[in-house]
Amino acid sequence: MTRISLDQAQTIVTAALKEGRTLGLKPLSVVVLDAGGHMVAFAREDGSSNLRPQIATAKASGALALGVSSRAIGDMAIERPTFVNAAAGLNPAGIVPAAGGVLIRDESGDLLGAVGVTGDTSDNDEKAAIAGVAAAGLSV
Amino acid sequence: MTRISLDQAQTIVTAALKEGRTLGLKPLSVVVLDAGGHMVAFAREDGSSNLRPQIATAKASGALALGVSSRAIGDMAIERPTFVNAAAGLNPAGIVPAAGGVLIRDESGDLLGAVGVTGDTSDNDEKAAIAGVAAAGLSV
Amino acid sequence: MTRISLDQAQTIVTAALKEGRTLGLKPLSVVVLDAGGHMVAFAREDGSSNLRPQIATAKASGALALGVSSRAIGDMAIERPTFVNAAAGLNPAGIVPAAGGVLIRDESGDLLGAVGVTGDTSDNDEKAAIAGVAAAGLSV
Amino acid sequence: MTRISLDQAQTIVTAALKEGRTLGLKPLSVVVLDAGGHMVAFAREDGSSNLRPQIATAKASGALALGVSSRAIGDMAIERPTFVNAAAGLNPAGIVPAAGGVLIRDESGDLLGAVGVTGDTSDNDEKAAIAGVAAAGLSV
Numbered sequence: 082m083t084r085i086s087l088d089q090a091q092t093i094v095t096a097a098l099k100e101g102r103t104l105g106l107k108p109l110s111v112v113v114l115d116a117g118g119h120m121v122a123f124a125r126e127d128g129s130s131n132l133r134p135q136i137a138t139a140k141a142s143g144a145l146a147l148g149v150s151s152r153a154i155g156d157m158a159i160e161r162p163t164f165v166n167a168a169a170g171l172n173p174a175g176i177v178p179a180a181g182g183v184l185i186r187d188e189s190g191d192l193l194g195a196v197g198v199t200g201d202t203s204d205n206d207e208k209a210a211i212a213g214v215a216a217a218g219l220s221v
Numbered sequence: 222m223t224r225i226s227l228d229q230a231q232t233i234v235t236a237a238l239k240e241g242r243t244l245g246l247k248p249l250s251v252v253v254l255d256a257g258g259h260m261v262a263f264a265r266e267d268g269s270s271n272l273r274p275q276i277a278t279a280k281a282s283g284a285l286a287l288g289v290s291s292r293a294i295g296d297m298a299i300e301r302p303t304f305v306n307a308a309a310g311l312n313p314a315g316i317v318p319a320a321g322g323v324l325i326r327d328e329s330g331d332l333l334g335a336v337g338v339t340g341d342t343s344d345n346d347e348k349a350a351i352a353g354v355a356a357a358g359l360s361v
Numbered sequence: 362m363t364r365i366s367l368d369q370a371q372t373i374v375t376a377a378l379k380e381g382r383t384l385g386l387k388p389l390s391v392v393v394l395d396a397g398g399h400m401v402a403f404a405r406e407d408g409s410s411n412l413r414p415q416i417a418t419a420k421a422s423g424a425l426a427l428g429v430s431s432r433a434i435g436d437m438a439i440e441r442p443t444f445v446n447a448a449a450g451l452n453p454a455g456i457v458p459a460a461g462g463v464l465i466r467d468e469s470g471d472l473l474g475a476v477g478v479t480g481d482t483s484d485n486d487e488k489a490a491i492a493g494v495a496a497a498g499l500s501v
Numbered sequence: 502m503t504r505i506s507l508d509q510a511q512t513i514v515t516a517a518l519k520e521g522r523t524l525g526l527k528p529l530s531v532v533v534l535d536a537g538g539h540m541v542a543f544a545r546e547d548g549s550s551n552l553r554p555q556i557a558t559a560k561a562s563g564a565l566a567l568g569v570s571s572r573a574i575g576d577m578a579i580e581r582p583t584f585v586n587a588a589a590g591l592n593p594a595g596i597v598p599a600a601g602g603v604l605i606r607d608e609s610g611d612l613l614g615a616v617g618v619t620g621d622t623s624d625n626d627e628k629a630a631i632a633g634v635a636a637a638g639l640s641v
Contacts, residue, residue: 083363084396086547116364117397118271120554123543127506134540148270163298164343167309167317171275173453226407260414263403267366274400398551428550443578444623447589447597451555 085115085185085193089217090122093185093196096216097209098124101201109200109209112137113185116192118145118174129200135175140182140206141197142174150221151182151197152207181206183221185214193219225255225325225333229357230262233325233336237353238264241341249340249349252277253325256332258285258314269340275315280322280346281337282314290361291322291337292347321346323361325354333359365395365465365473369497370402373465373476376496377489378404381481389480389489392417393465396472398425398454409480415455420462420486421477422454430501431462431477432487461486463501465494473499505535505605505613509637510542513605513616517633518544521621529620529629532557533605536612538565538594549620555595560602560626561617562594570641571602571617572627601626603641605634613639 090113101109108126110133115121118141125133140151147154147168158165158178169176180203185193196213198206214221230253241249248266250273255261258281265273280291287294287308298305298318309316320343325333336353338346354361370393381389388406390413395401398421405413420431427434427448438445438458449456460483465473476493478486494501510533521529528546530553535541538561545553560571567574567588578585578598589596600623605613616633618626634641 084547087544091544115397117395117399117551119397119545119551120543121545123540124507124511125539125541127504131537131539146270146272148268161319163295163302163305164317164319166306167279167315167319168272168276170309171279171315171317172272224407227404231404257411259405259411260403261405263400264367264371265399265401267364271397271399426550426552428548441599443575443582443585444597444599446586447559447595447599448552448556450589451559451595451597452552 083187083191083193085113085121087121089219092217093213094122094124097196097198097213098126100209100212104205104208106201106205106209109198110134110137111213112141112197113194114138114141114145115194116145118142121194133199136177136199137197139175139177140179140199141195142172143176143178144182144184144195146172146176150184151177152180154178155180179203181210183207183210183214186220223327223331223333225253225261227261229359232357233353234262234264236356237336237338237349238266240349240352244345244348246341246345246349249338250274250277251353252281252337253334254278254281254285255334256285258282261334273339276317276339277337279315279317280319280339281335282312283316283318284322284324284335286312286316290324291317292320294318295320319343321350323347323350323354326360363467363471363473365393365401367401369499372497373493374402374404377476377478377493378406380489380492384485384488386481386485386489389478390414390417391493392421392477393474394418394421394425395474396425398422401474413479416457416479417477419455419457420459420479421475422452423456423458424462424464424475426452426456430464431457432460434458435460459483461490463487463490463494466500503607503611503613505533505541507541509639512637513633514542514544516636517616517618517629518546520629520632524625524628526621526625526629529618530554530557531633532561532617533614534561534565535614536565538562541614553619556597556619557617559595559597560599560619561615562592563596563598564602564604564615566592566596570604571597572600574598575600599623601630603627603630603634606640
């Protein structure tokens, strides 16, 4: 079975943090989960606050739970708030409906996992997440 | 009261998935619960995301919890959001207030259980659920 | 990514239940989880009691949580009860430390998921689980 | 109090995993928490099972919760099982009372955080944890 490797996950984390420094973002936290939603790698920059591990994880886990990016879940939360709220309560890691959580796919389009970033604005978090996935030669 | 059999439940699951393929829906997950809310049969199609078992179950369990379809609970959630939210917190399986969860009744109108479908729009999920119940010669 | 398919999972469920009938076992419940611990297929035979879905799931989920069969976790629970008890509390689906939950591997030895069976003695539950996996041409 | 930096935490993770490879241990998961119990860095090697992030975290978090290594908590669990069990229920991350979770101190003896390792025997997990802390020039 092709699973995301620790090497790939660390490449994503390192590149996402580097993108944050390049863009001058606030301190970031970055998580990579496998397709089952289990953590493979995580890093929290100095100055990134206490709940960031859980927020990053809930962005990535939510994307895997519903099969779309956390940005799409954010849109869904505006149209159907009670559905997203109910789904969040069913997911052990919760769901954060805001950009910064993206699915990770291989060259065949198969799902490998998800990355979640938090610390700056949701739009900027997502930029860092996408840069991380690209650096590993994978697709969102 | 007649209890729903595994044979009936598998007929419902198979027919609901077949309806999904006929209508060209996204990958679906389908659960059948007995009248006590306990799972009898479940299937998740390839590509259906991680939280779909819980969402399907919370649609069906919610229907049994309040005695109406999850579509009716969706309407109720607009009129009385705090009531539905509180009820969801009381139900171990949660409640998803969106169409796709329907009660299953026999020819006498006796309650046999509920089916829950998720994966496409709520309206389409419900079509698959109703097709499943009809295929077993039962009523919603 | 090779993931266990719904077809494979249904083959396992059907064969495990058939083995139960061949051996004259009590009514069984059988679950198949993917490698991430998310349900793919489930069936509960007529007469199988209310908590069987959760017990079957906690056997299979526990196997995936710790990377060994639930029989091995049962042995572990005798040697290191506090460890297994603590781990069970950390796993959202819990852990049932008794035979009947086995890992599912493909021909390359890669992990595809787990099957959990409950209803008869743990030894008999495990026989049904192993028969199910074999029927799908996969390995435990 | 000096806070543990991401650089220090990554040094600990990398060195603990390297020690695991040197000793020929099973695939490991390693977490570093700051003194407040919040995750700074985490890595799960290929083949390390699903619940390892939570187990590693519960070893390290338990050490910080009670102010001693998780090995000492394991001894405590034999002498005072109900106390450790009650404490585990109070700690959001739980407590795993088995070796592999060690406190991290700076040259002044000030507490910086904790590292948790899981995947092999508890004794071996602890060896990897201690090697990680030593590689960062810190003390257990």
